[in-house]
Amino acid sequence: MNPNLYFLKPVAECAFFIALILIAAKPVGLYLYSSLNGNPSRLTAPLRRLERLFRRAAGARFLEEQGWAQYGKSVLVFNAMGIGVLLLLELIQKWLPLNPQRLGNVPFDLAFNTAVSFGTNTNWQSYVPERTMSYLTQMLGLAVQNFLSATTGIAVALALIRGFIRKEAKSIGNFWVDLSRSIVYVLLPLSLLFSVVLLWQGVPQNFGPSVQATTLEGDTQVIPQGPVASQEAIKELGTNGGGFFNANSSHPYENPTPLTNLLELLAIILIPAGLIYAFGKMTGDIRQGRALMKAVLVLYATGLAVVVFSEWRGNPLVQKEFAAIVETGHSQYQPGGNLEGKEERFGIAASSLFTTSTTATSCGAVNNMHSSLAPMSGFVALFNMQLGEIVFGGVGSGLYMLILFAVVTVFIAGLMVGRTPEYLGKKIGPLEIKLTVLAVLVSSIMILVVAAAGSLVAGAKASVGNPGPHGFSEILYAATSAAANNGSAFASLNANTLFWNISLALAMLVGRYVPIILTLRLAGALAQRRYTAVTSGSFPTTGWTFVLLLVAIIILVGGLTFMPALTLGPVVEHLMMLSGSVF
Amino acid sequence: MTMKTQWLVSAKVLALSLVLLGIVYPLVIFVAGRALFPFRAGGSLIKEGNRVLGSDLIAQDFSLPGHFQPRPSACSYDPMSSGGSNLAPTSAKLLEIYGERIRKLRLANPLEEVKVPLELVAASASGLDPHISLGAALWQLPRVARARSLPRERIEALVRESARSPLLGFIGEWRVNVFDLNRRLDRLLPEEEANKNE
Numbered sequence: 001m002n003p004n005l006y007f008l009k010p011v012a013e014c015a016f017f018i019a020l021i022l023i024a025a026k027p028v029g030l031y032l033y034s035s036l037n038g039n040p041s042r043l044t045a046p047l048r049r050l051e052r053l054f055r056r057a058a059g060a061r062f063l064e065e066q067g068w069a070q071y072g073k074s075v076l077v078f079n080a081m082g083i084g085v086l087l088l089l090e091l092i093q094k095w096l097p098l099n100p101q102r103l104g105n106v107p108f109d110l111a112f113n114t115a116v117s118f119g120t121n122t123n124w125q126s127y128v129p130e131r132t133m134s135y136l137t138q139m140l141g142l143a144v145q146n147f148l149s150a151t152t153g154i155a156v157a158l159a160l161i162r163g164f165i166r167k168e169a170k171s172i173g174n175f176w177v178d179l180s181r182s183i184v185y186v187l188l189p190l191s192l193l194f195s196v197v198l199l200w201q202g203v204p205q206n207f208g209p210s211v212q213a214t215t216l217e218g219d220t221q222v223i224p225q226g227p228v229a230s231q232e233a234i235k236e237l238g239t240n241g242g243g244f245f246n247a248n249s250s251h252p253y254e255n256p257t258p259l260t261n262l263l264e265l266l267a268i269i270l271i272p273a274g275l276i277y278a279f280g281k282m283t284g285d286i287r288q289g290r291a292l293m294k295a296v297l298v299l300y301a302t303g304l305a306v307v308v309f310s311e312w313r314g315n316p317l318v319q320k321e322f323a324a325i326v327e328t329g330h331s332q333y334q335p336g337g338n339l340e341g342k343e344e345r346f347g348i349a350a351s352s353l354f355t356t357s358t359t360a361t362s363c364g365a366v367n368n369m370h371s372s373l374a375p376m377s378g379f380v381a382l383f384n385m386q387l388g389e390i391v392f393g394g395v396g397s398g399l400y401m402l403i404l405f406a407v408v409t410v411f412i413a414g415l416m417v418g419r420t421p422e423y424l425g426k427k428i429g430p431l432e433i434k435l436t437v438l439a440v441l442v443s444s445i446m447i448l449v450v451a452a453a454g455s456l457v458a459g460a461k462a463s464v465g466n467p468g469p470h471g472f473s474e475i476l477y478a479a480t481s482a483a484a485n486n487g488s489a490f491a492s493l494n495a496n497t498l499f500w501n502i503s504l505a506l507a508m509l510v511g512r513y514v515p516i517i518l519t520l521r522l523a524g525a526l527a528q529r530r531y532t533a534v535t536s537g538s539f540p541t542t543g544w545t546f547v548l549l550l551v552a553i554i555i556l557v558g559g560l561t562f563m564p565a566l567t568l569g570p571v572v573e574h575l576m577m578l579s580g581s582v583f
Numbered sequence: 584m585t586m587k588t589q590w591l592v593s594a595k596v597l598a599l600s601l602v603l604l605g606i607v608y609p610l611v612i613f614v615a616g617r618a619l620f621p622f623r624a625g626g627s628l629i630k631e632g633n634r635v636l637g638s639d640l641i642a643q644d645f646s647l648p649g650h651f652q653p654r655p656s657a658c659s660y661d662p663m664s665s666g667g668s669n670l671a672p673t674s675a676k677l678l679e680i681y682g683e684r685i686r687k688l689r690l691a692n693p694l695e696e697v698k699v700p701l702e703l704v705a706a707s708a709s710g711l712d713p714h715i716s717l718g719a720a721l722w723q724l725p726r727v728a729r730a731r732s733l734p735r736e737r738i739e740a741l742v743r744e745s746a747r748s749p750l751l752g753f754i755g756e757w758r759v760n761v762f763d764l765n766r767r768l769d770r771l772l773p774e775e776e777a778n779k780n781e
């Protein structure tokens with residue numbers, strides 16, 4: 001093969017993956033549409049029994065339609081209780097079964113941080129799982145929250161869509177019904193299927209203690225075990241991202257082959273992409289979904305291109321220092337580029353795809369170490385999260401945030417042409433736009449406040465692992481990841497301190513539940529409105545004009561808010577790297 | 584719905600979720616693993632009699648010149664604390680560590696005309712990366728052959744035999760499982776016996 005053509009391989013890999021998403025989005029979207037509306041296909045009809053089980057548990061009289069306030073209370077109460085149970089499990093795991101390593105109880109600040117982290121779909125991990133969490137805590141505590149936090153996201157997205165499609169209505173659906181359907185028809189069956197594929201490829205599922213091996217050269221190696229496969233499947237499907245092991249999806253037990261990596265990538269984006277299609281279907285005009293999908297793809301492909309290019313080109317400092325003695329280029333049988341913190345079986349392309357996908361959604365699983373990424377790749381990861389994770393976005397949460405941005409877009413378009421803005425046949429009045437803007441800005445404010453506090457408090461700064469601008473990026477990344485409910489990290493930051501555990505937990509809580517409540521309030525307000533017929537004067541929300549305006553608004557809001565901070569971190573580091581500085 | 588009923592309904596739904604998703608679901612996968620893929624579900628452990636030699640998915644430290652070496656590990660190949668170096672690309676410490684690794688590799692592999700492959704210098708993400716590329720394995724060939732007093736061709740044949748191609752030809756890299764390769768290498772017959780058998 002001609003060496004000048006080696007770059008075609010990562011391009012082909014990325015194109016192949018994007019094609020897979022596009023192919024999968026429609027069937028998945030149709031499936032989500034029918035099953036979330038209570039009409040499962042014939043294939044999954046047997047699951048109706050499970051749904052009945054949930055309905056009976058909740059009690060039939062509580063399955064009636066709820067107004068936004070009731071719906072919101074159900075969300076908050078259920079989430080608070082889930083976080084409480086998880087916290088308790090962590091605090092008493094020493095006395096519970098399925099703890100073959102006899103791990104002690106988790107200290108309170110760490111347990112609190114972790115419980116909030118998994119309850120809010122963030123899955124930020126300040127701990128080393130192999131040495132902190134018992135098998136019971138992992139499967140009964142963490143993995144259950146993986147399911148429940150994802151279903152919370154789906155429920156809120158459904159409620160918002162109902163706000164648009166219902167006319168002069170007081171209710172926006174029932175939380176318990178939405179919750180049980182998304183577990184029974186979506187997350188559970190997909191997780192069962194995916195777990196079996198993962199088992200086949202090498203992901204363990206057992207309850208044995210860590211194994212002591214005597215290596216081929218006679219050393220001793222202790223290898224942890226556990227119920228990994230079941231947790232790994234939901235970790236991606238629910239865009240949770242909390243690893244069973246410290247190395248997350250770069251660990252060969254979590255992600256053993258190029259095939260599992262491809263499927264994990266697909267699992268991360270499958271439901272968010274399907275939901276965008278289902279959104280179009282629910283509004284009765286699939287072009288509405290397609291428009292959002294186009295905007296998302298533009299942002300995704302742009303970010304991906306920057307990451308692949310930066311990683312493929314490699315580290316100029318290494319190339320200069322060791323030019324004569326190290327082969328840093330690409331060849332047929334040997335990868336080149338930036339290989340620090342990457343796994344051989346994935347290489348540059350699959351690592352870049354993972355970095356882009358995990359930060360575009362709210363997943364936060366990693367198959368390479370983000371702190372060792374090229375500065376501009378770190379920039380993309382940060383910016384993806386700071387945009388509010390709307391590029392596909394988290395399960396559910398991505399869609400409702402994306403719809404909020406669409407509302408901001410029609411509002412600004414309305415200002416430009418001097419008409420009352422409307423979206424999907426609903427007028428956007430002062431109350432609606434206030435709620436929307438507040439929901440969009442609240443996590444941004446949290447990010448900047450926590451990052452500022454982390455940079456000022458002496459004890460917090462001591463956690464930084466790399467000096468120079470990269471150190472600031474570590475702080476910014478932690479604040480961003482928490483407030484945007486992502487969970488990936490520049491892991492060189494030692495976050496298991498009182499300051500970081502508590503401040504990041506607060507950022508996660510505010511970044512998650514304030515937008516949820518505002519979104520539900522908005523859904524309630526929209527549901528009550530009359531339907532306004534589309535006229536020739538309405539701003540069409542399906543064509544490329546809308547798509548490009550939406551992209552521009554998203555970048556503008558994110559850019560105006562974060563450009564100063566991003567400049568101090570990754571941009572400065574990038575420029576210093578090019579000029580040959582080390583720290 | 585009063586606040587009290589909210590808590591009550593919530594408790595009941597949560598209890599069902601805990602049983603179904605936290606106990607039944609992982610147990611079903613456990614049983615499926617035992618029935619369908621017992622070796623993989625058990626952690627892909629390779630045993631010799633009662634002794635566990637390791638897992639063919641988890642890298643171990645190989646330092647003898649007669650063994651192929653895996654990627655460098657930031658956690659000293661300790662699976663109880665998996666992870667990467669997390670050093671920034673602009674880190675002075677990173678360059679220092681690279682310099683040291685390169686020095687050692689060049690000392691052990693006296694090949695002045697061929698440059699050291701970067702992947703044998705850069706630490707993996709998990710610290711437990713079981714693979715090296717085909718290129719990085721072939722680069723170590725002369726050292727291994729000399730340490731074992733075996734002709735290069737025999738070892739090269741073994742390396743090429745263990746190499747796995749990228750998925751569908753373009754996803755991932757050409758890779759060799761180091762643990763697997765070294766085990767096969769240890770079982771190779773010494774040269775004279777191999778000749779006798781022929």
